[in-house]
Amino acid sequence: MTLFRRHPDAATLGQAVLGGADPRVMAHLRSCLRCRRERDRIAAFLGDARDGVDAAIDAAFGPAALERQRQAILQRITKGGGGARLLRFPHGSDQPQPEPRPGTRWLIAAAAAGLLIGGAAGQLPSLLAPARNAAPSLAPVAALPPANWRTDDTLLSEVEAALDRDTRGEFDALDALTPIHYETR
Amino acid sequence: MTRIPPYGASTGPAPDPAALAAEVKALLGAGRRDEASQCFGQLVALCQRRALRLAFHYLGNAADADDAVQDAFVKLYAHMTTYRPDLSFDAWFARIVVNTCLDQLKARRRLPAWSAGLHEPAWDVAASLPTHEPSAERRMLALDAWRAVLDGVRRLPARQREVFVLTHLDEQPPQAIAQALGMSPATVRVHLFRALRRLRAVLADQS
Numbered sequence: 004m005t006l007f008r009r010h011p012d013a014a015t016l017g018q019a020v021l022g023g024a025d026p027r028v029m030a031h032l033r034s035c036l037r038c039r040r041e042r043d044r045i046a047a048f049l050g051d052a053r054d055g056v057d058a059a060i061d062a063a064f065g066p067a068a069l070e071r072q073r074q075a076i077l078q079r080i081t082k083g084g085g086g087a088r089l090l091r092f093p094h095g096s097d098q099p100q101p102e103p104r105p106g107t108r109w110l111i112a113a114a115a116a117g118l119l120i121g122g123a124a125g126q127l128p129s130l131l132a133p134a135r136n137a138a139p140s141l142a143p144v145a146a147l148p149p150a151n152w153r154t155d156d157t158l159l160s161e162v163e164a165a166l167d168r169d170t171r172g173e174f175d176a177l178d179a180l181t182p183i184h185y186e187t188r
Numbered sequence: 189m190t191r192i193p194p195y196g197a198s199t200g201p202a203p204d205p206a207a208l209a210a211e212v213k214a215l216l217g218a219g220r221r222d223e224a225s226q227c228f229g230q231l232v233a234l235c236q237r238r239a240l241r242l243a244f245h246y247l248g249n250a251a252d253a254d255d256a257v258q259d260a261f262v263k264l265y266a267h268m269t270t271y272r273p274d275l276s277f278d279a280w281f282a283r284i285v286v287n288t289c290l291d292q293l294k295a296r297r298r299l300p301a302w303s304a305g306l307h308e309p310a311w312d313v314a315a316s317l318p319t320h321e322p323s324a325e326r327r328m329l330a331l332d333a334w335r336a337v338l339d340g341v342r343r344l345p346a347r348q349r350e351v352f353v354l355t356h357l358d359e360q361p362p363q364a365i366a367q368a369l370g371m372s373p374a375t376v377r378v379h380l381f382r383a384l385r386r387l388r389a390v391l392a393d394q395s
Contacts, residue, residue, distance in 0.1 A: 013384075013391040013392040014391070015384075016391075017387070018380060018384055021356060021380060022361060045391050049391075051330045052333040052337040053334075053357060054330035055327075055331040055335070055337075056244055056245055056334050056357060057330075059331065060237065060241060063244075064250070069233075069236055072236065072257065073229060073232050076229075076258050077229050079262050080262060
């Protein structure tokens with residue numbers, strides 16, 4: 004009699020090979036020749052896979068390579084290397100930076116404060132005299148008098164004087180040619 | 189205080205890894221570093237192939253496996269003073285190797301695409317095997333089986349992969365794996381079953 008209605012699948016048989024199988028499976032295997040054969044086939048396959056790793060190791064690591072690896076390990080531990088190898092970024096020092104002492108901290112803080120105060124003091128005159136740095140005014144610049152301004156002034160005076168005179172002989176010929184309003188009516 | 193005899197004075201049978209680890213720890217505790225490193229060299233020789241088997245299976249590449257095994261042994265030495273002889277040395281060591289391999293896989297994922305070819309699996313290992321030997325065909329079949337299993341294992345979630353590799357390759361019992369991975373033996377069995385379910389096709393195809 005078998006406790007399993009169906010035959011166990013490859014996963015269950017694989018577990019029987021590697022250990023940790025259900026006791027019911029083991030009981031089934033004792034009574035079922037077909038499943039035993041299948042289990043043996045899986046066991047052989049997994050054994051072959053293990054042998055495959057060993058063959059690959061044999062091909063890649065001969066006795067000399069194994070000894071070289073052992074020596075490399077011993078060299079690393081005797082050099083005092085504790086952890087695994089690290090590829091450091093190729094910049095800066097490998098040594099850890101020392102923690103600044105309290106006195107050093109005060110010096111750094113005083114230097115930073117001095118820098119700030121100096122900067123502010125440098126800006127102070129310009130803050131107190133804003134007009135000096137103000138933008139140029141847009142008010143029109145007063146025009147300078149032309150160099151011949153006195154000549155023009157004289158001319159205007161002469162025109163006024165000419166207009167103030169009662170008779171103007173220069174215009175008599177022109178006046179004679181001009182028709183008079185009441186004569187044309 | 190226990191007196192530690194000079195290293196190499198014993199003429200008995202070759203010690204097992206756990207005994208060697210305990211001796212290294214004692215020598216380091218006594219400040220006898222030269223003897224400790226000498227003793228550790230013997231431990232390396234004992235566990236080297238096992239570590240390579242795990243690393244090769246995880247990384248699929250001889251150069252990476254070499255790096256990972258070296259790193260794992262250096263880590264082991266660095267933490268040797270914390271070794272507890274009441275716990276399984278094999279499980280502890282397997283965990284160190286597996287974690288080192290996982291770190292390397294993470295680092296590999298961070299590499300730019302152009303360098304991916306440098307880490308191709310060494311499938312051509314099969315080609316380098318001598319073919320004139322009578323056992324050559326057998327070894328080729330074994331490599332094919334490994335390739336099929338590895339191909340499936342790579343698709344497993346991390347925990348299932350760890351449990352499967354430690355069970356299958358390292359041949360550890362569920363209790364030792366549970367100790368190594370910090371889980372209960374029942375959880376180990378569940379992860380193993382789930383891994384085998386995912387590998388079912390690989391296992392069933394080999395007829």
